[in-house]
């Protein structure tokens with residue numbers, strides 16, 4: 001008897017998501033069928049639903065998920081790190097497969113900048129085309145050959161793995177690969193959403209002596225304090241004046257400015273403020289400007305005058321994703337990240353999306369299986 005799977009599908013931009021049913025495919029060579037247990041809701045999903053990004057519809061959503069191996073296709077016996085795989089194993093996967101042929105894949109080794117046909121689960125794989133189940137908001141997901149598949153470390157629960165979702169590997173890319181926080185650094189993180197909190201966690205794990213979070217609303221900063229994320233918390237709604245915030249940051253850094261500033265706010269003006277926060281010869285990572293909100297005035301003289309090192313960081317690739325998975329035991333030993341999560345049933349995908357939009361929850365997770 002053919003098994004079927006539910007899948008949450010975006011059929012039309014700006015319209016509520018629909019629950020559809022598809023036949024569960026049998027994996028071809030080197031592919032895998034995974035029973036999804038938890039799937040994250042990300043800010044990107046809001047942009048997808050609103051039609052801000054050029055994607056095919058209908059599309060099965062869900063680009064962050066964890067689950068258990070259901071069936072392995074012929075030839076697929078180990079995960080990307082060489083661990084043996086068997087049905088029932090807890091796994092996760094990089095949500096995209098770069099083309100492997102363009103300049104950025106082959107020469108620059110920057111697959112997040114792939115200019116070829118990058119396939120992204122839950123984003124650009126049409127639900128109308130086989131294998132149909134290419135999103136994580138479903139009972140099953142079909143992982144194509146070439147997917148970076150990884151067995152989960154036992155030290156972290158699947159709920160903890162999904163708690164940060166995309167934010168974890170995004171922060172690994174920005175904080176560990178682009179700016180490299182060093183022991184004893186003073187770090188400012190702008191933004192207190194999942195990316196900001198993850199960035200602050202990695203700064204602390206890297207040995208930063210003081211992490212200052214500039215964010216809001218107050219409920220998010222309270223959560224950060226409960227989790228032990230950040231040493232100083234500046235509420236942008238309470239301290240509404242940017243100059244005043246800069247004064248506080250300079251006061252907290254003995255008048256010198258921060259060694260590293262990580263922008264995760266997504267507000268263009270935050271970049272100008274980051275330039276003010278940084279000390280001479282300091283570093284700034286701009287990782288929050290994921291969607292284009294237009295230009296903003298900055299004073300470029302300060303970049304020269306302070307000899308600043310400013311880097312961008314776009315999404316994440318296999319290296320950052322595996323870095324995130326590898327850091328999980330240390331991450332969960334230091335921060336109770338499960339507290340960030342609010343769970344919803346698969347049928348409640350529309351409410352989960354609405355709650356992410358309103359900011360009512362920090363991290364919405366669809367609990368798909370009954371594990």
Ligand SMILES: [Zn+2]
Pocket residue numbers: 042043044045063064166167
């Ligand atoms: Zn995402």
Ligand SMILES: [Zn+2]
Pocket residue numbers: 098099100101102103104105106111113114115116117
């Ligand atoms: Zn490419």
